[in-house]
Amino acid sequence: MIDPTRTAPETTAPGGAHDRIAGHVPFHRACNLGRETEYVLQASAAGAISGNHRFTKLCQGLLEDTLGVQHALLTTSCTHALEMAAMLLDIRPGDEVIVPSFTFVSTANAFVLRGATPVFCDVRPDTLNLDEDLLEDLVTQRTRAIVPVHYAGVACEMDTINAIAGRHGIPVVEDNAHGMFGRYKGRWLGTLGTMSTSSFHETKNLTCGEGGALLVNDEQMAARAEILREKGTNRARFLMGQVDKYSWVDIGSSYVLSDMLAAHLYGQLEQWQATQVRRERLWRTYHAQLADWARATGTAQPVIPEGCESAWHAYFLVLPTHEARTAFLAHMKAAGIGCVFHYLPLNRSDFAQKLPRTFSCPVTEDRSARLARLPLYHALDDAQQQRVIETVLRFRA
Numbered sequence: 001m002i003d004p005t006r007t008a009p010e011t012t013a014p015g016g017a018h019d020r021i022a023g024h025v026p027f028h029r030a031c032n033l034g035r036e037t038e039y040v041l042q043a044s045a046a047g048a049i050s051g052n053h054r055f056t057k058l059c060q061g062l063l064e065d066t067l068g069v070q071h072a073l074l075t076t077s078c079t080h081a082l083e084m085a086a087m088l089l090d091i092r093p094g095d096e097v098i099v100p101s102f103t104f105v106s107t108a109n110a111f112v113l114r115g116a117t118p119v120f121c122d123v124r125p126d127t128l129n130l131d132e133d134l135l136e137d138l139v140t141q142r143t144r145a146i147v148p149v150h151y152a153g154v155a156c157e158m159d160t161i162n163a164i165a166g167r168h169g170i171p172v173v174e175d176n177a178h179g180m181f182g183r184y185k186g187r188w189l190g191t192l193g194t195m196s197t198s199s200f201h202e203t204k205n206l207t208c209g210e211g212g213a214l215l216v217n218d219e220q221m222a223a224r225a226e227i228l229r230e231k232g233t234n235r236a237r238f239l240m241g242q243v244d245k246y247s248w249v250d251i252g253s254s255y256v257l258s259d260m261l262a263a264h265l266y267g268q269l270e271q272w273q274a275t276q277v278r279r280e281r282l283w284r285t286y287h288a289q290l291a292d293w294a295r296a297t298g299t300a301q302p303v304i305p306e307g308c309e310s311a312w313h314a315y316f317l318v319l320p321t322h323e324a325r326t327a328f329l330a331h332m333k334a335a336g337i338g339c340v341f342h343y344l345p346l347n348r349s350d351f352a353q354k355l356p357r358t359f360s361c362p363v364t365e366d367r368s369a370r371l372a373r374l375p376l377y378h379a380l381d382d383a384q385q386q387r388v389i390e391t392v393l394r395f396r397a
Contacts, residue, residue, distance in 0.1 A: 025388055027338030030202045030209070031379035033275060036267030043263040051256030052236065055263040060213075062269050067188045069215045071222035074257040074265075075229060078177045078199035078212035082110030084228050084255060085173045085195055085214065086145075088221055091116045095144040100130040101347040101361035102368060103149045107175050108346060111145065119143070120347040122361035126303040127151060128371075131363070132160040139168050148193075149175040153205075153311025154304055155184035158192045173197070177212075180205060181276055182311030189311065190215050200265055205275055205313055205378075208265035211257050229255035278378050279312035282385060286315045286374060289389050297324075297397060315376045316342070317392075322369040324397035329372055335391045340373055 043055055056074050063072035075081045091097065093115030099108045101120040108118040119138050124131045128151045135146070146165050148156040165172045172193035179189035180198055190196035195218075200211035214229075216222040226236040232252030237243045257265075268275075287301060294301050300318035304310050319325040325341065332339035345368050346352060347359040375388055 024336040025384045033271035034267045036264045039263035049260045053259040058266050071216045073214045075212040075255045079106040080255045081197035081212040081214040086111045086114045096142040097145045099147045101364040120359040129156040132157040136164050147173045150179035153178045153182045153313035155308045178313040179311045183309035185307045206268040208261040228252040283312045316373045319370045325370045331395045
């Protein structure tokens with residue numbers, strides 16, 4: 001094991017009263033990275049601002065060329081990309097889908113909407129990713145998908161997960177909301193399963209405010225995906241001149257991203273390498289400067305396993321107790337630093353209590369109660385980061 005890691009994003013909209021306090025460092029702030037404004041104006045001037053126009057195609061082409069996937073389809077969110085994945089796999093009532101207990105509700109809900117029952121797998125104590133050693137015992141004859149989440153941009157142990165899935169003939173859907181441009185053993189995250197989903201939400205490394213993508217390598221599956229995201233019609237074929245009119249041919253919904261949002265996203269995607277370099281620098285600065293403090297206070301820092309290259313999505317700390325985490329968050333808030341916790345265990349949610357089966361996920365429950373995330377975003381400048389670090393170093397539980 002080497003010692004870099006990842007984290008995730010989520011709250012605090014910039015521009016509120018807190019942001020006007022001198023010295024306040026928000027948990028997150030979206031920013032332009034390149035030519036976003038110029039491209040949005042171009043899309044507006046072209047008068048073609050619905051989906052599947054110039055900037056949609058530019059974004060999809062960039063993702064396909066960079067990641068080496070056959071088809072990247074922009075969607076209105078990662079949640080909607082997951083819903084499309086459930087449709088493509090023909091998930092039905094009575095099916096089971098294995099998901100990590102430590103993830104956002106969309107990972108499970110997209111399949112529950114199709115009638116599936118979520119099966120919650122506990123996570124590893126080091127990466128907080130789905131624990132591959134627990135996976136096979138959760139597989140049954142009703143298992144129709146396995147959905148690993150690359151938490152904070154660090155890869156799950158995909159060789160083992162894919163081997164288990166292969167033995168049982170189960171598709172793997174990578175929820176790669178955190179991991180765009182991260183790698184596993186030299187391969188891009190999002191290219192390791194049957195299909196994958198990506199997020200371009202405001203809190204992610206690259207964003208258009210709200211957006212996502214479905215990555216697919218299977219031609220038949222990609223052709224059907226085009227239909228699903230166009231309300232169940234073959235409108236995409238019509239726009240390409242392959243048919244002279246389009247009609248209703250399948251189930252579907254409205255999952256096509258506006259070209260206005262795609263224009264903003266393309267300005268971000270063009271800068272993906274510079275963005276990753278900046279985020280890695282911020283991540284490593286936290287990791288190095290907080291190491292002694294973490295050892296002295298019994299706080300765990302993130303871990304990046306050998307063979308994983310992080311997407312540098314987030315930086316988190318795992319405090320020694322829940323009480324220490326509560327005190328830490330209060331300490332940071334009092335100093336004007338945006339610092340938040342993350343997911344609550346899905347296996348303990350109100351919804352999960354209605355399921356016919358209960359799941360024990362002790363690692364999820366423990367880490368969820370002790371984890372705190374620090375500000376990590378492209379616009380965080382060095383002085384702000386030092387203020388965050390100095391504030392952390394003053395904390396004693």
